[in-house]
Every structure is written in C-alpha cells, then in structure tokens.
Amino acid sequence: MPPTVDYHCPCLSQSTVPPPPHLPSSLHSFHPLHTLFFCEECDAVRCNRCVSVEVSGYYCPNCLFEVPSASVRAEKNRSKSPCFGARCARNCFMCPNCRNTLSVVPSDPPDPGDGRIAIPISTVGEPPFFLYCNHCRWDSAEVGITFEKPTGLAAQLQKFEDSAPDSLEFERLKEHFEPVIRASSLSSSTTANAPAAHPSSAAHSHRLRTNSITAAASAALARDIPGVSKYNPLARSGRGGGGAVGRDKTTNKDEMPEYRSRVDIASASGRGTGGGEADVEYMRHLENVSEVANLEQRWINSWATSLQTADLKPLRIPLHSKRSKRCPACAHILIKPEQKAQSVRYKIKLVAATYLPAITAALPHAQDATNADTAAKRTLGKSTSAAAADDDRGAGGIHAGKTYPFHLALTNPLYDPIQVRLTVQRVHSSASTAAAASEKARRPPFAVSLPSNSFAIAAYAEAWEYDLDDEDDLDEMFGLDDDDFGVAGRVPGREGAKDARGGKAKVVGVLEKKANMTVVGGEVVIGKEARGNVKFNMLVSYTYRSDDPAPSESNDAAEGLTPARAAAAGAGKPPETKTFAFYTVVDLGPIIPREEPRHVDPDF
Amino acid sequence: MDPPIYYSKAEYIETDTGNKVSRRATIAGPQNIILGGKTIISSGAIIRGDLRRTGAGHAVVISLGRYCVVGEGCVMRPPYKTYRGNFNYYPMKIGDHVHIGANTVVEAATIGSHVEIGKNCVIGKFTIIKDCARVADGTIVPPNTVIPALALFAGSPGRFVEDLPESTQETVETQTKRYYTRFQPLDR
Numbered sequence: 126m127p128p129t130v131d132y133h134c135p136c137l138s139q140s141t142v143p144p145p146p147h148l149p150s151s152l153h154s155f156h157p158l159h160t161l162f163f164c165e166e167c168d169a170v171r172c173n174r175c176v177s178v179e180v181s182g183y184y185c186p187n188c189l190f191e192v193p194s195a196s197v198r199a200e201k202n203r204s205k206s207p208c209f210g211a212r213c214a215r216n217c218f219m220c221p222n223c224r225n226t227l228s229v230v231p232s233d234p235p236d237p238g239d240g241r242i243a244i245p246i247s248t249v250g251e252p253p254f255f256l257y258c259n260h261c262r263w264d265s266a267e268v269g270i271t272f273e274k275p276t277g278l279a280a281q282l283q284k285f286e287d288s289a290p291d292s293l294e295f296e297r298l299k300e301h302f303e304p305v306i307r308a309s310s311l312s313s314s315t316t317a318n319a320p321a322a323h324p325s326s327a328a329h330s331h332r333l334r335t336n337s338i339t340a341a342a343s344a345a346l347a348r349d350i351p352g353v354s355k356y357n358p359l360a361r362s363g364r365g366g367g368g369a370v371g372r373d374k375t376t377n378k379d380e381m382p383e384y385r386s387r388v389d390i391a392s393a394s395g396r397g398t399g400g401g402e403a404d405v406e407y408m409r410h411l412e413n414v415s416e417v418a419n420l421e422q423r424w425i426n427s428w429a430t431s432l433q434t435a436d437l438k439p440l441r442i443p444l445h446s447k448r449s450k451r452c453p454a455c456a457h458i459l460i461k462p463e464q465k466a467q468s469v470r471y472k473i474k475l476v477a478a479t480y481l482p483a484i485t486a487a488l489p490h491a492q493d494a495t496n497a498d499t500a501a502k503r504t505l506g507k508s509t510s511a512a513a514a515d516d517d518r519g520a521g522g523i524h525a526g527k528t529y530p531f532h533l534a535l536t537n538p539l540y541d542p543i544q545v546r547l548t549v550q551r552v553h554s555s556a557s558t559a560a561a562a563s564e565k566a567r568r569p570p571f572a573v574s575l576p577s578n579s580f581a582i583a584a585y586a587e588a589w590e591y592d593l594d595d596e597d598d599l600d601e602m603f604g605l606d607d608d609d610f611g612v613a614g615r616v617p618g619r620e621g622a623k624d625a626r627g628g629k630a631k632v633v634g635v636l637e638k639k640a641n642m643t644v645v646g647g648e649v650v651i652g653k654e655a656r657g658n659v660k661f662n663m664l665v666s667y668t669y670r671s672d673d674p675a676p677s678e679s680n681d682a683a684e685g686l687t688p689a690r691a692a693a694a695g696a697g698k699p700p701e702t703k704t705f706a707f708y709t710v711v712d713l714g715p716i717i718p719r720e721e722p723r724h725v726d727p728d729f
Numbered sequence: 730m731d732p733p734i735y736y737s738k739a740e741y742i743e744t745d746t747g748n749k750v751s752r753r754a755t756i757a758g759p760q761n762i763i764l765g766g767k768t769i770i771s772s773g774a775i776i777r778g779d780l781r782r783t784g785a786g787h788a789v790v791i792s793l794g795r796y797c798v799v800g801e802g803c804v805m806r807p808p809y810k811t812y813r814g815n816f817n818y819y820p821m822k823i824g825d826h827v828h829i830g831a832n833t834v835v836e837a838a839t840i841g842s843h844v845e846i847g848k849n850c851v852i853g854k855f856t857i858i859k860d861c862a863r864v865a866d867g868t869i870v871p872p873n874t875v876i877p878a879l880a881l882f883a884g885s886p887g888r889f890v891e892d893l894p895e896s897t898q899e900t901v902e903t904q905t906k907r908y909y910t911r912f913q914p915l916d917r
Contacts, residue, residue, distance in 0.1 A: 260871040260886040
C-alpha cells in the first residue's frame, strides 16, 4: 500500500491539536484532502462529519427524474414502507431478490430464431406485461403481479399497495395521532419562538429552524421521559421552554386516547402476514434454503412479512438527494449544487483542495523496488534486471532497525507563491501517569526528521500552460515563478528557502522544484524493536499573500478560531501575508519486525 | 513525483492528436471509431468498431473522448437489441477522462466524463453511466442499468454504495492527465 497523507479536521473542537496517531480516535479526525471543505469566513477546515447538510433536491437514481420537494413531502409519497423515506413514484422498480432495476416485458418475447431463450428487453408485445429482472431472472408474474399496459405501472400497483395491511395500519396510526401532533405543534411553536426572540448567535438561531413536527416530537420526549427536557435544545436556553413543557404535561397526556391496531396481532399469523405458528410450520417443511427470503430481502419492510421468497413484491426505488452543505460554526454555504439532478457543477464549492497544499508521500526505496520489478517484466526477463529484482524481494518494506528516506511532494493550489514550514508533532506526555508510560512503551519507536527551514512553493498556473508538457517550457515557467518568488521572499525569516536547492545528494531538505510542486526529503529512523505503522502527525503551516484588508485579520484573531493566524498577527508580520496551519497524519506503512525471519527459520 | 509508466516504443502507435494505440490491441472497423486525443488503448484490448448499425452511410460506432484509457484485455462492444423485429447495433459514446480497468467488458450505451471503471467488470448492454461516477473493481452491472452522477457502484449486481465527494471531477481530471504524462516510451 502506498504511503498516505490525511488532513485533520478539528470538527469544532476547542483544541486544535489532533489526537496522537497511534490512538484509534486518530482515524476519525483525519480525512483525505479531497473530501474536506474550507470555510472562508471562519478560515477553517470542515469535514463531512461536522458540516450541516440540507437537501436541495430529490431525484430518482434510475429514471433520473427530478422530484419536486413538495411532492416528496406530500403525504406517504406512494411509498410502500412509509418510514423508509421517499420512493420514485414513476415506473421504476427494484428486484426484491437482488436489488437490480426491473424492466417491463411483454408475455410473448419475440423468438430470436436461433433456438436460444430470448431475453426479453423491449416493451413492445402482447399483454399481460410483467416486471423482469435482467440479473437474477426474477419476474413479477411469479408473485401474481401482471399489468394490462406497459405504462403507468406505479398507478396500477398502487391499488395492491394501498390494500396491504401495513399501509392500512399506517393510515390508521396517522389518523389517530394527527390531532395530537396538531395540538402539540401549536404549543411548541410558541416555545420555539421564545428563546429566538432575545439576541443569540447565528448558529443558535440556525438550530432553532426546526419544523413543528420535530418540535412536537421533542416536546413529547421531554414530557414522557423525566430529565430529558434539560438536554432539549429548544428548552435549554430560557425559562420559556420549561414552562411550555410543563403545560404539555397537563394538556396532552390526559387527552391521548388509547390506540387499537386494525388487526389483532394474535390472529395475524394465520392470515399469511407471517409470524407465529404458521412460520414454524412452514420452516419445518422447508426443502430448499432459497425458499426463505433472507434478512436483507425482508428487513426494509416496515411490517413483519411472510418468510417465503415467493411472496416478495417488487420494490419502489428510493430517491436520492442532492445536498448543500453549510459551515457548522457560521452557517455559510460551503457546497451548493446546481439544480439539475445530473449536473456535476456547483454554484458554490469551497473545497479544501483549492486552499491547502496537497501533500503526497513516497518512499523512494519502495518505488525503486517496484520500478525494478516492472522493468524486469517489460523487458521480459532480460537476465540482469530480473535477477536483481528477485534478489531484493520485499525491498519495498520498512524493516525495523533501519533508516529510510522519504519524500513529501507539496503542490500549491493558490495563484500566489507560498512559504511552507513542516513540523513533526511531538507526542506530548502531558502527565507522567502509568497509562501514559505504558502507551509510550507500545508506541512504535521511530524518529522522523524533516527540513526545519521553511521553503517556497511556486504559484499555480492554469493547467493549459502545462498541457504542452514540453520540458523546456516547464523549466522556463518555473524559473519565472522563482524570480517572482524572490520578491515576495524578502519578508524576514524566510531566507532558508532557496539555499537547499541544488543539494540533490542530501536526504533531508528541498529536493526538487517543478512548477507549483516542491518535493522535500525527510528521514525516518526505525527503532530495533519497532512494530506497527510508521505514522506521525505533521503540522503544516504556510504563509500566503492575502487580499483581505488588515482589520478582518485582527477580527478573526479575536474570535480565536485559528490560533495560527492569531500568532501571525501577533508577530507583527506585514498585513499582506497570512499564515494558516493545519495538521496532517503521514502513514508511511507498516514496519516489518525483525523477529519475523527468525520465527520462520525453525519451521523449515 | 510519480514515476513514469514505461511502454515499449515499438509496441505503440502514436497519432497526431496524441492517442497511443497498442499494436497488440484488436481494432475492428477503425473507420467507425473516434478517439478524442491523448487516449491510450492498451495491449490486448478489443474494440469492435465493425459492429455498426445496418443501413447505408458512415456510422460512428464507438467514440471515446480525451484522456481516456482502455485497459489491457478490455472488450468494447456496442450494445445490440431486436426492436420491432429488426436486429441492430447501437452506438457507444464515451466522454473525456474515462479510465476503464483491465479485462473489463463494456457494452454500455453512454458513459459520461470523469468516469472510473475498475478492472474485471462487466458493464451490461445499454447501461448509462453519468458523469463522475465510479464502478469498483469486479462489479457486474446488469443490462439497462442507470448509474447516476457522482455515485459509486459495486457488487454483483452492481448497486449504489455511496456518493462520491464534490471534488471528484477535479481529482479524476488531474489523475487522468497525470497518467497520460507518466505513460512514456522506452527505447529497447
């Protein structure tokens, strides 16, 4: 596996220092760069785990029809299982057996004339029509569902579905609870308005943008379970909430009539709806295991259904959604897709990849090994190289007790040159407790050295400039960028950038500069008893030229959202540069322990 | 930073527009095939441009966009069906920046741009794959399937697994461009 570099998202946590890389929690706070977002307002990285998500449109993944939100919200949405979300109300059905899309076929497939069984694919032919699965050959005629005409299947199926016991029961439930919901939504909408009236932060008022049904649900939860009300976000801030909950208790609880189900559960099993003695009897006489529908085929039903495969009904396809994403702190939009369902363009797209330098890690010795391998393959076993490749099989691994160089390639996505400084995070032993000590013992002992000076990465030029991919052109362009950089690089404390150039022989330092990419070398010394992965946290801080006026910077610093920028402001740097810092975790791969060969030897 | 991928110079033909076509690939009916430029047809691939629509005149059977890669041992075959008693082949259109893994059989009707198809897949007849979708290695996509934009499909039959990140288009574009630059001749 090639080495990976993942980026840290603090997820609104107070401490911006990520967990140590050997802890399992480290996995959850680091993400690949291309999955991250960047909020310009907060000047912070956001990930899919912390952004707030809103549905901006629904579409069917099969017919790609955009379903208006209003009709999705409309009651029931022609869904067989109401609690499992919106379904396509057109002619799209899923095979209950294998979840493939079903096609409508006539009952007399045209004979291809070569004696083979025709696979019906077209909708032209004689009625009755039925639904057919191209993958597992399930067809709806097996379960007695046929159609008079090949269009408007959803409407034709609707009458089957409406008379199903589960949808009847759901109707009844809804009828029963409707007055209760209406009453409690009235009372809690007044509750929700109370705290919003007094001045509060943007994030808070955003949270209160809930509809009456959620309000009713949380009010009901607070009423029925003692102690829950204090965790209720609606009731948390202010006496108004508490009062309303108290009022709910007196009004609603007593008025709730007892619900009686449509079918008595004790007698239900006898009517083919599954459960009880009938199932036991069925299982006893089972001859083939595939006669029983497996759990996956049954569990999306909201109602206990028959166990038999023969009773599976075609499923409506669940709708997919396009989602817009907001920053959790300032509620600014980070992702806003275009309305058209199959468009991959976005009206707003603030992804981290356009702000942070992309970092890729590589182990030169592993690459050499694979190169030798492929070269050997290409030359079809020309004596020398093949023998060499055979000799150092497993040369790509990291062995304990050795020292390896590694390369980090940083690519600048900005239109201005940047200055980058890399620091390996020291695993801070905050307390000398026994736990910390034992952790220390378990941690793979390896030492990482990185260039301590800051170095420059040239600005990103439009891709078409590279498209010529002429080496001379590249060099020229890159030379120009460097000159540009010389001007910007006069800011004090950055002299270290250029002196490392040309020193190709050394391991630690800047190794290569090409267009907007700079390759730096590092070195890792693996301890003798090391095991686990070579995985370390690395702080990347970069300085860039900013277009913002100085006051905004001091504002941000005051907010305390980015300590890095606050530090930059404090250091009295010229206002036209800014520093942003983020953590990454570099995983160079597993260490091959020393003992392994010794263990193998006695066996032979 | 990534090492070049070398190929033997004798094996590949490079066209004016930068297409690189292996001499070991089987290209049937080349007059019916369009390559957009900077597209690589690897060795052992079979492209059936000869399976054209019946009727007179020139017909484009398979068209590929720019920066595509047809992997080793791939089979690209236009879909066919019998409609109102007439057997016919239908054209296959593939967008830009599409990578198709080794030993995959493609009978799709349309493949959008920035699509990644893994190795050892079967893409059934008349499949429609929208932009920026991804098909994992070893997926069997049954005929007539629609794969929506930015979806990852996997399994047999191929099913929706997850939505891909918003930056997929850029990621795939840089990857395919880089692959083309890395794909270098070796004189030996």
